[in-house]
Amino acid sequence: MLIFISGFLEDLNFSLSPKMRLILQSLGALGVVLLVPLVLKDFAPLLHLPWLLALPFSVFMLVGVANAMNIIDGFHGLAGGSSLLALGFMYLAAPNPFILAMFCALLGFLVLNFPKGLIFLGDGGAYLLGFVLGASLMDLSLKGVVSAWFGLALMVYPVTEVLFSIARRKLKKQKATLPDALHLHTLLFKSLQDKPRFLNPNALTGLWIVLANLPFMWVSFLCRKHPYALLLLIALFVGCYLKLYAKLQGQTKCA
Template sequence: MPFMFAYFLLSFACALGVILYAKNTEIFTDNANKPQGFHTKKTPRAGGLGIFAVFVFCGGGLGVWGFLGGVLIFISGFLEDLNFSLSPKLRLILQSLGALLVVLLAPLVLKDFSPLFSLPWIIALPLSVFMLVGVVNAMNIIDGFHGLAGGFSCLALGFIYLATPNPFILALFWAVLGFLVLNFPKGRIFLGDGGAYLLGFILGASLMDLSLKGVVSAWFGLALMVYPVTEVLFSITRRKLQKQKATLPDALHLHTLLFKTLQKKPRFLNPNALTGLTIVLANTPFMWISYIARHHPYALLLLIALFVLGYLKLYFKLKEGQTCV
């Protein structure tokens, strides 16, 4: 455990260094005027740098291909954190290449989705890459609110570790905590694209690996990650129905609608931190039940369906509340 605390300190020191460096430079600094942003001032956004340092120190956790894939995916986002703007298409290409490396060569090709269906390898390969890239982007969508992405990641890493104790997962858990103490509740820094992409990659690849080893049902990964996955799939569907580009950011996610609702509450509350805390706490029972039911696909499928229905009901209720103002 003392050695694990060193990962906490490494991540914390990197995040603190970014905060101090960002005071005198535009590098690592986020634009407070982004449409999906809810900060009143510019905020450093490279909190994932320390998590990446722990990832590198631990060798990636999934062998050489997992390491190379994670590095490529981190770079696809970290360049954006350095203000080297990459087009969404180029970032998607880099993410797909990173995911393909680990899925094809680790390998992490998911074919068995019992009890519903089983897929031939030729279909399972691109689907596995698609799922991993989806989780990578899903984590990025929920970054930006104090404690949301970091808190959710800690929970997910914790339940993965409970399912099968793994020193790499425990190291990443401590690394995320090192970032989180500077992210919540004051929001002095947030993950940034690089950190969010990397955590999405680690969580997605680790859950796929557990499924292939028979430790959990293939549906456990979706149940555990159902909140960010639902967020990204619903956002894509919503934008397509509105004839908008799926890659364009907006302020119509569940967490942004909740934030706008909480802004109307007494001024002594911090609506940004309260948004992150509320969503993390609301997800905790679903993630805990997912862990308990990790060997029972029917229970996991029912849990996924219940979450999606609850998400949609809450989303449209919050949206209706905004339009009535």
């Protein structure tokens, strides 16, 4: 509820500072991590965290995924489509009625969200969806169904987007929480605006990125118990992301 409220108040024009939103989200994540529990310690083969470090890191991961989902929620079908694929692969990895219910609910949402955008997730929906995905992936890892790196590999696009955005803003000496129009999806949207008028650049942006991300998600599912393969896949995605970002940024400058 705290995760949802942190965004829903914003949707109702009760503006919260980024700091206050992070506090609410951290409290909500901490409650879930302690009560379930969802303290992820084993990140083999790289490291194994002691409980005192694993607890805040688990909270950080959940809050990070929630915010990552909100960052990519800007075009029809983008956040919803990416999440639908993630839920589908999670269900294939470990059939679960809750995951199936989330999948069906999101499918119903996408019918009205894509391609015309008749309804939206809003900040509240995006935060909650990202949080549920993160918590479910951590749960699968703790049950030994998948490697701890499977969650990052499956959600590598939104996570890369949020981390790259923070790094980019820091290099420009801007606040990490300051919004801008320099995300990968916004640069792609600008390049697609030059296409024929009968094409919807908003829907095309979401569809293009979801389809481009699909092969990485599929391979991550196939390698869900193989941490070395997942780490290699993550590195490959980041490389492709940076190359595509540089290309789109160059096109935008030329335009």
